[in-house]
Amino acid sequence: NFILAIESSCDDTSAAVLCNKKVLSNVVATQEIHQKYGGVVPELASRAHQQNIVPVVHQALAQANIDKKQLSAIAFTRGPGLMGSLLVGASFAKSLSLGLAIPLIEVNHMQAHILAHFIEDREQESPDFPFLAMTISGGHTQIVLVKSYFEMEIIGETLDDAVGEAFDKSAKLLGLPYPGGPLIDKYAKLGNEKAFEFPKPKVDGLNFSFSGLKTSILYFIQKKTKENSEFVTENLADICASIQFTILEILMDKLKLAVKQTGVKRIAIGGGVAANSGIRSRLANAEEEFGWKTYIPKFEYCTDNAAMIGIVGHFKFLEKDFAEQNIAAKARYKLSS
Ligand code: ATP
Numbered sequence: 019n020f021i022l023a024i025e026s027s028c029d030d031t032s033a034a035v036l037c038n039k040k041v042l043s044n045v046v047a048t049q050e051i052h053q054k055y056g057g058v059v060p061e062l063a064s065r066a067h068q069q070n071i072v073p074v075v076h077q078a079l080a081q082a083n084i085d086k087k088q089l090s091a092i093a094f095t096r097g098p099g100l101m102g103s104l105l106v107g108a109s110f111a112k113s114l115s116l117g118l119a120i121p122l123i124e125v126n127h128m129q130a131h132i133l134a135h136f137i138e139d140r141e142q143e144s145p146d147f148p149f150l151a152m153t154i155s156g157g158h159t160q161i162v163l164v165k166s167y168f169e170m171e172i173i174g175e176t177l178d179d180a181v182g183e184a185f186d187k188s189a190k191l192l193g194l195p196y197p198g199g200p201l202i203d204k205y206a207k208l209g210n211e212k213a214f215e216f217p218k219p220k221v222d223g224l225n226f227s228f229s230g231l232k233t234s235i236l237y238f239i240q241k242k243t244k245e246n247s248e249f250v251t252e253n254l255a256d257i258c259a260s261i262q263f264t265i266l267e268i269l270m271d272k273l274k275l276a277v278k279q280t281g282v283k284r285i286a287i288g289g290g291v292a293a294n295s296g297i298r299s300r301l302a303n304a305e306e307e308f309g310w311k312t313y314i315p316k317f318e319y320c321t322d323n324a325a326m327i328g329i330v331g332h333f334k335f336l337e338k339d340f341a342e343q344n345i346a347a348k349a350r351y352k353l354s355s
């Protein structure tokens with residue numbers, strides 16, 4: 019089968035074409051406009067999606083070298099995400115499915131971040147069931163027990179900020195541009211992760227909290243800057259390394275607890291923060307250190323992309339799990355089985 023997939027939940031407009039589990043094309047138009055504002059502006063995001071969606075879909079079809087008449091179905095992100103952004107993708111997908119008279123498939127974005135591991139690619143291996151998925155992104159932080167393609171149970175999640183937000187807000191305090199996560203990662207490589215110490219939150223069980231970390235970094239910077247106005251510039255690499263170290267400790271502690279509680283040692287990560295080099299090397303080391311088997315998706319399938327929507331579309335297509343034309347986008351769309 020040939021599935022056209024559309025992703026427009028946040029600030030990336032993406033379209034992909036899959037043939038079964040293989041990606042024929044995966045085009046992503048990242049909206050640069052938000053950098054100026056230090057964060058995603060919802061109104062501007064939906065306008066940019068409106069401008070990008072047709073050219074991005076054309077490009078995806080052209081790169082896949084197929085005609086739209088060959089498509090078997092259209093999959094789109096129903097939620098969670100920004101309502102104005104979701105509406106653009108949902109309306110486009112509905113119209114095209116009607117125009118071509120082919121089935122429409124709705125996809126949960128968080129399920130897609132997890133099933134991205136099943137995209138067939140020489141550079142990545144798929145986990146066996148059951149496995150633990152840790153989805154770490156700009157809007158979410160979850161540990162999910164994945165029993166099959168469609169049976170997923172959230173066993174831990176953040177009570178406040180997402181881990182990507184913790185990276186981005188910390189970066190903002192350091193005067194770095196948005197999104198600051200990749201920059202913290204970059205500077206952290208040059209610094210000493212033990213230079214400064216930040217407190218880890220005390221949250222029972224498998225849930226996370228990141229808002230306290232941001233506050234303690236703010237106080238730390240205010241105090242140090244009073245003593246030396248050049249403190250941040252002179253110590254940027256050490257500060258970034260120490261922040262990243264604290265965040266990674268929090269993530270790894272919860273993963274260890276999740277393994278202990280479930281007995282499942284297959285760990286798959288996903289979401290934009292899975293691009294972080296620190297978490298990648300921690301997980302790679304955990305294979306030897308704790309006997310885990312770890313799965314890290316290819317970089318382009320970590321951040322928001324339509325290929326991951328397409329793989330969910332593929333599995334739903336096989337089940338004939340199609341959506342009606344009156345389906346509505348959902349800004350809050352809980353992952354459940
Ligand atoms: P969601 O998937 O929850 O809707 P989103 O679409 O904003 O959220 P993604 O595109 O999956 O999230 O991820 C973006 C986040 O990943 C940003 O917060 C960004 O800073 C972070 N990020 C990307 N690369 C890195 C990196 N190398 N190190 C740390 N954080 C990173």
Ligand code: FE
Binds near residue numbers: 131321
């Ligand atoms: Fe995402």
